[in-house]
Amino acid sequence: DIVMTQTPFSLSVTPGQPASISCKSSQSLLHTDDKTYLSWYLHKPGQPPQVLIYEVSNRFSGVPDRFSGSGSGTDFTLKISRVEAEDVGVYYCMQSLQPPLTFGGGTKVEIK
Amino acid sequence: EVQLLQSGGGLVQPGGSLRLSCADSGFTFSRYAMTWVRQVPGKGLEWVSAISGSGGGTFYADSVKGRFTISRDNSKNTLYLQMNSLRAEDTAVYYCAKDGVGTIKFAYWGQGTLVTVSS
Secondary structure, X not given: OOOEEEEOXXXXXXXXXXXXXXXXXXXXXXXXXXXXXXXXXXXXXXXXXXXXEEOOOEEOOOXXXXXXXXXXXXXXXXXXXXXXXXXXXXXEEEEOOOOOOEEOOXXXXXXX | OOOEXXXXXXXXXXXXXXXXXXXXXXXXXXXXXXXXXXXXXXXXXXXXXXXXXXXXXXXXXXXXXXXXXXXXXXXXXXXXXXXXXXOHHHOEEEEEEEOOOOOOOOOEEOOOEEEEEOO
16 A cells, blocks of 8 residues: 655644645655646545645645645645635645555644 | 535444445536545544446455445435444544546545444
8 A cells, every 4th residue: 555644743834824744655656647646635624625736736626826736756745825714724645546545644734 | 516415324333334325416426436535533534435437446445345335326326335344443424525527536525424333
């Protein structure tokens, strides 16, 4: 199974400041079709999770452009350029290269 | 707008069975793979099982293989998860999720349903 490791475990951010979350996979997520199967999700309290980013850097419909994803191979990053109060929750990276699909352990983002 | 409405959770004794359902209000149900994801209280997200759009392909996490069965009825736009031989460690909020176009995984989610396995 592919192991996904996220850091940090938690973040406390002042509104308007940037935030960054790292995600590392135990093997490359690059498929033979030249796509990299790494997604990011946000799980807000009391709501189901929602997809933010797919294929490393593509924002899902309706996701604000303050969210951006980058990386390749085994190292990936989610950045929030200016954190807003509505961004609180737990962020997960996930690989969908091969079953079983696996999530990172999550990064809890709080507002200072 | 895609809406996934879940039902079927609740309290069950260890060794018991439960069936979860997830009804899709849209018109494209059969085109997309569907997945069950769970979250044990206080823990992270765990992929449980997935099924292809046609229903011909199914996949399971090792932790549920042989005990859970995923299925779908495309004529009813509904996804199912039959859970047998339930254990305390299966206690979790279960979410159904629908893939999006292309490679987008879990573009749409159900509201979640709590399954509690306890005597």
